[in-house]
Amino acid sequence: MKPSGIITLVTDFGIVDPYLAMMKGVILSINPDAVIVDVSHSIMTGGIAQASGILRETYPFFPKGTVHVAVVDPGVGSDRRLLGVEADGHFFVGPDNGIFWPIIKDYRDASVIQLTENRYFLPHITSTFHGREVFAPVAAHLTIGTDLPLMGIRINNPVEIAIPSPYITDNTLCGEITRIDNFGNLISNITKKELEDFLKYSKPLISIGNMEIKRLHDTYLDVEEGEPLALINSSGLLEIAVNLGRASEYAGINRDEIIGSTVKVSRGG
């Protein structure tokens, strides 16, 4: 696969510490022409599923041949494996802790390589920062055309994580909230197709916490200021929002219980 020269980064590092800059210095030392894009560094500490979801939502907007590095790595220094993955025309580099599982699962021809060839790593490997010493240099080598299979051995048992899927019970489609965005919008794991297949031609009755919404709208402005609404968002997912307000504060659910809370859709006639 022809590299695009672009590397994206998603981590749980925050933006205060110098760790990200160290990784960028390592990348630019190997490929001075690499283009580095920050996806998010505000992943919850150890939030593998959160990082995984954001990555899956974001990578398709980059050119084929882009390298996506994910460093949410609570197992750093243990014997968890180091991975490079080629799937859907993109590269993914990070720890073998399930972070890439949703992508690997979706692409049966995904090639999963355990990174073992330490000539592509920094000379000194610490027990606590493989992002800098393994993932950054491997990513940089991919951008200059090094073949991923040369960097290790193919494996067929990458670590899997549970991916919560919507299910139907008692004539109700149940999903869950996976993300609250900067605007307080509640983003669920129910896709447009799942919703349409369930509803057929019925109207939806959507409920979460103390909010009840009786139809789908196209955009936020379709309801009055302060009114809740539901729509299929720009990622193709069912989203609960409040026009010019924050749905996360209207739902009557404790802030730290919103992620993972249930959204129910029934057929309203």
Place this chain on the structure above:
Amino acid sequence: MKPSGIITLVTDFGIVDPYLAMMKGVILSINPDAVIVDVSHSIMTGGIAQASGILRETYPFFPKGTVHVAVVDPGVGSDRRLLGVEADGHFFVGPDNGIFWPIIKDYRDASVIQLTENRYFLPHITSTFHGREVFAPVAAHLTIGTDLPLMGIRINNPVEIAIPSPYITDNTLCGEITRIDNFGNLISNITKKELEDFLKYSKPLISIGNMEIKRLHDTYLDVEEGEPLALINSSGLLEIAVNLGRASEYAGINRDEIIGSTVKVSRGG
């Protein structure tokens, strides 16, 4: 106009969500050599005037031919228009909600184009993320030399916003605080020229909240630690500060009432 290859971004997206990275992926897919600079993503939700002010303060420091993208877009998905503007040797791309009005107003030869040619957009346009599907690709096309007028139709009635201007009443020059910066400095809308024209050769008597300042200083260190001062700042605006302190906490005004609060200048002799 020759493009500089640079795109700046100002949004109200915050830095947690992947929306910015999606825009950058779209830009780099069209022009892999584009240089992308973040201006600020901490604009208050829907803060059109705030984004507008920051943009007007910042764009002149970039080379001519730079594309400035502003996505503070509470009207996304409604029939508000999509704009590309050429003014003062720079390009501006974003929603027609007044965000570019202060720049358009200042440059009578500004060219304002309603973006209508969807061959420069992403193929699939959602109702909620025109930053990704319209503004990012249009900006990228501008950096590779596509003529702005080719992308739409010229209009002469862009949406205007009120731009609070200082005024003189009862021998007092009244301005307002438009921004609090990271150091707690209070930045007003009174320009150096307005202040000088008003004062002539008098000394100023400057008041805001419970602070009274009797002269202009050159820099923060000109007064004792913890003392308030007034100066013309690096953007040519009257600024109220406290040496090694935060003026925003000394003024005796509620934090959420400082923006928009009045600063008064009278002639002190």
Place this chain on the structure above:
Amino acid sequence: MKPSGIITLVTDFGIVDPYLAMMKGVILSINPDAVIVDVSHSIMTGGIAQASGILRETYPFFPKGTVHVAVVDPGVGSDRRLLGVEADGHFFVGPDNGIFWPIIKDYRDASVIQLTENRYFLPHITSTFHGREVFAPVAAHLTIGTDLPLMGIRINNPVEIAIPSPYITDNTLCGEITRIDNFGNLISNITKKELEDFLKYSKPLISIGNMEIKRLHDTYLDVEEGEPLALINSSGLLEIAVNLGRASEYAGINRDEIIGSTVKVSRGG
């Protein structure tokens, strides 16, 4: 020295204001091919020692010939000098307030230049933003090969800052905490070599606040969840951590007293 074309930035500006973007615009106006990397903009206001430490930890990961700009500059507008430094194959540009002293001290052949040649500055110099008007353009000129000595005069008395060093008293090695990272890890100023030289072949007994740790581990996972541990971190420094927890909340020290608090190591047998 051959420039790498890379400029890193460490400031106390935060990421809300447009000041950083102005600096980047100035840099790109002089060298459109410059690659700019943010190190941290979350330095405490006026935190010279903090910025200095982060810079010293980070710069070695960048290619030789990189320009590191530090703008933590409470003395801006006073007569404090403007510096360009060449040391260890890197350039450093910023105010003469001690921020580069730890690096200058370590490299006896460091070349310290007071920047005086204003043809390398912006034409208009304000009293409050030398980062934009002096340091950014000087850094950009360095990336295109301008010789640093041409930009000013060599000096041999740069401002020094105290660098707290570990010391031994009563058979105890005493260091201090210099940084709390995003994971709540407490990073001390005790180096691996200092620790080994002190311990010889004894086991350590490490104490900070109410935590007592009786050995060194290799990585976080070596202890049970919620248990404290000590290790030599990826920067070669003694670090106190809690597996899957935040040491900063376990130590029994007030949050705002942790930086600078003492960590003691004695020989445990």
